[in-house]
Amino acid sequence: MKFFIDTANIDQIKEANDLGILDGVTTNPSLMAKEGIKGQDNILKHYVDICNIVDGDVSAEVIATDFDGIVKEGEALAELHPQIVVKVPMIKDGIKAIRYFTDKGIKTNCTLVFSPGQAILAAKAGATYVSPFIGRLDDISNEGVELIQQIVNIYTIHGFETEVLAASIRHSMHIIGCAEAGADVVTCPLDPILGLLKHPLTDIGLEKFLADHNKK
Numbered sequence: 359m360k361f362f363i364d365t366a367n368i369d370q371i372k373e374a375n376d377l378g379i380l381d382g383v384t385t386n387p388s389l390m391a392k393e394g395i396k397g398q399d400n401i402l403k404h405y406v407d408i409c410n411i412v413d414g415d416v417s418a419e420v421i422a423t424d425f426d427g428i429v430k431e432g433e434a435l436a437e438l439h440p441q442i443v444v445k446v447p448m449i450k451d452g453i454k455a456i457r458y459f460t461d462k463g464i465k466t467n468c469t470l471v472f473s474p475g476q477a478i479l480a481a482k483a484g485a486t487y488v489s490p491f492i493g494r495l496d497d498i499s500n501e502g503v504e505l506i507q508q509i510v511n512i513y514t515i516h517g518f519e520t521e522v523l524a525a526s527i528r529h530s531m532h533i534i535g536c537a538e539a540g541a542d543v544v545t546c547p548l549d550p551i552l553g554l555l556k557h558p559l560t561d562i563g564l565e566k567f568l569a570d571h572n573k574k
Contacts, residue, residue, distance in 0.1 A: 359537050360414070362545035364525065366393045366404060370548045371411055377551075382414030384467070384489075384525065384545040386445070387421065402438060409439040417467045417487070419445035428455040436464045443467050443486060448476045453483045460484030467523065477509040481518035487543065492536070493526035502526070503535035510540040530554050 360381035363374045366389040374380040385408070390396075395404050405418050416439070420431040428451060432444040436459075443465040446452045456466045460483060467487040468480035472495060480488040490509060492502025509522050524536040527546030530553035536544050 360543040364545040366390045384417040386419045409441045415443045416441050417443045417445040425451040456483040474508045481520040485520045487521050487523040489523045489525040491526035493528040506539040
């Protein structure tokens, strides 16, 4: 399973990359705004800066919601760097645009997916990734990880090549659940990734080892 970091924060991207486990990055307009990155030129430059840090795919989201607008923005994003994946919303014109990009050899990430039916349409259109938002489903008392299981099962049965990218990860147990469900990728902030390092018995064991080593 691949690990993407969901942020526009350069320091956090570098920290995750330095761990040696980072496979890519996902971003969106909200994450850009959180880092104070404003203006189209600055946003585009930031995407390139991110691509120059990591070796894997970097999802860059379109703002337009109509076919022509999505295509125009997506083509401009794809021209920025070979690692750019065009992030397209799960709407009618988004699916149409994903098919267009697929035929042009441009990688896509279909975002804001909340049902198996939406995931099927994304795969049929040739999306490189599909992004089910599991945390937001949990927020409304649905089982987000269960959706990952459903999509993985459907894709396996029908031989779809679209990768299941679990998004809206809230904590470390989400990552474990998605791994068990067969997700191809998880994308999340740095904290849930670092949370995987932690276990009280590890801390206790290390403390004892060091204490024994320092005995005179």
